[in-house]
Amino acid sequence: MSFKITDSVTWVGKRDWELRTFHGEEYSTHRGSTYNSYLVRDEKVALIDTVWSPYDEEFVENLKKEIDLNQIDYIIVNHGEVDHSGALPKLMQEIPDKPIYCTKNAVNSLKGQYHKDWNFNIVKTGDKLSLGSKELIFIEARMLHWPDTMFCYLTGDNILFSNDAFGQHYATEQVYNDLVDQCELYQEAIKYYANILTPFSSFVRDKINEVLSFNLPLNMICTSHGVIWRDNPAQIIEQYLKWADNYQENQITILYDSMWNNTRKMAEAIMAGIIAQDKEVVVKLFNVSRTDKNDIITEVFKSKGILVGSSTINNGILSSIAGILEEIRGLGFRNKKAAAFGSYGWSGQSVKMISEGLKAGGFEVVNEGLKLSWTPDEEALKKCEKFGSQFVNAFK
Numbered sequence: 380m381s382f383k384i385t386d387s388v389t390w391v392g393k394r395d396w397e398l399r400t401f402h403g404e405e406y407s408t409h410r411g412s413t414y415n416s417y418l419v420r421d422e423k424v425a426l427i428d429t430v431w432s433p434y435d436e437e438f439v440e441n442l443k444k445e446i447d448l449n450q451i452d453y454i455i456v457n458h459g460e461v462d463h464s465g466a467l468p469k470l471m472q473e474i475p476d477k478p479i480y481c482t483k484n485a486v487n488s489l490k491g492q493y494h495k496d497w498n499f500n501i502v503k504t505g506d507k508l509s510l511g512s513k514e515l516i517f518i519e520a521r522m523l524h525w526p527d528t529m530f531c532y533l534t535g536d537n538i539l540f541s542n543d544a545f546g547q548h549y550a551t552e553q554v555y556n557d558l559v560d561q562c563e564l565y566q567e568a569i570k571y572y573a574n575i576l577t578p579f580s581s582f583v584r585d586k587i588n589e590v591l592s593f594n595l596p597l598n599m600i601c602t603s604h605g606v607i608w609r610d611n612p613a614q615i616i617e618q619y620l621k622w623a624d625n626y627q628e629n630q631i632t633i634l635y636d637s638m639w640n641n642t643r644k645m646a647e648a649i650m651a652g653i654i655a656q657d658k659e660v661v662v663k664l665f666n667v668s669r670t671d672k673n674d675i676i677t678e679v680f681k682s683k684g685i686l687v688g689s690s691t692i693n694n695g696i697l698s699s700i701a702g703i704l705e706e707i708r709g710l711g712f713r714n715k716k717a718a719a720f721g722s723y724g725w726s727g728q729s730v731k732m733i734s735e736g737l738k739a740g741g742f743e744v745v746n747e748g749l750k751l752s753w754t755p756d757e758e759a760l761k762k763c764e765k766f767g768s769q770f771v772n773a774f775k
């Protein structure tokens with residue numbers, strides 16, 4: 380299926396309602412996703428991006444219903460990752476000589492993935508491609524989300540084709556940002572930023588400021604995943620600037636896993652201590668082994684501080700906690716405080732190991748942590764409550 384966005388731009392992508400994980404098993408997609416591809420018709424015709432490879436045949440067949448493929452003059456590859464370039468081999472079988480416009484890094488990416496010497500035309504920021512009455516202006520956008528990424532801007536219609544940036548893994552028939560459930564949209568947009576773009580926040584900030592400096596009028600942002608931003612498209616740009624600036628809310632998140640519920644009891648007592656000390660702060664508690672890790676990361680992203688707890692096992696920490704610490708380390712959060720806790724029976728290394736993991740992840744670890752042996756009794760639970768209260772004081 381396809382639908383018209385403006386007189387000259389038609390969406391020709393794919394909605395993937397059944398997708399439940401993305402990047403292999405790395406990213407949960409509770410609401411599916413879309414691979415947005417756009418056909419731009421002026422005196423010349425340009426196709427912007429394709430779709431993920433499992434849908435390559437469907438994509439090409441649908442595109443044929445929309446246009447004689449030979450009438451496509453230019454193919455724009457904003458980003459070579461397979462969710463956008465996956466249908467390119469199938470398409471290029473039909474129109475093998477058509478020029479592909481992309482960055483130098485995208486040529487490496489496409490050649491590395493598909494091993495084809497297509498008619499590549501390398502573009503840089505500020506390069507323009509005339510379509511007749513309108514132009515496409517290219518803007519390199521390194522690290523949003525890969526080194527090869529670029530945006531393109533369509534004059535006349537004033538549309539920014541932003542590829543991954545400003546996207547969401549969110550399948551919807553409603554298409555536009557003003558038509559969908561606003562809570563769902565916000566949740567998917569912040570989850571996407573937290574889990575995918577956090578490590579590149581400095582690039583996000585610099586790129587947005589660069590694009591804003593061009594003073595281009597903006598009617599719409601056509602992303603490559605999720606909704607098209609047509610109602611006040613600047614709102615997602617402003618939101619990205621906030622998210623890219625060491626974002627935090629007045630929230631403390633407690634993450635734990637527990638072999639025999641002792642570390643869980645500690646976590647709940649710590650939570651009680653936080654609430655007793657600060658009636659305003661939002662506190663959330665997650666058993667890491669029973670919670671989607673990307674949802675946890677979204678909560679960490681929103682937090683000003685986190686507490687991480689694990690039982691000690693085999694002189695170390697539980698594998699779920701090791702996994703989330705690695706996830707957190709890779710995302711490179713900044714300007715957040717943390718502390719560790721855990722119950723043990725014999726050796727008790729978990730608290731020290733968690734503290735080290737948090738420091739490696741860029742967190743300010745505010746104390747040596749709290750470790751308790753065996754099952755916490757009333758006195759031990761009071762210690763946990765005090766530990767929670769003291770953690771709140773670290774923000775004063």
Ligand code: FEO
Binds near residue numbers: 463524543
């Ligand atoms: Fe949607 Fe970086 O690919």
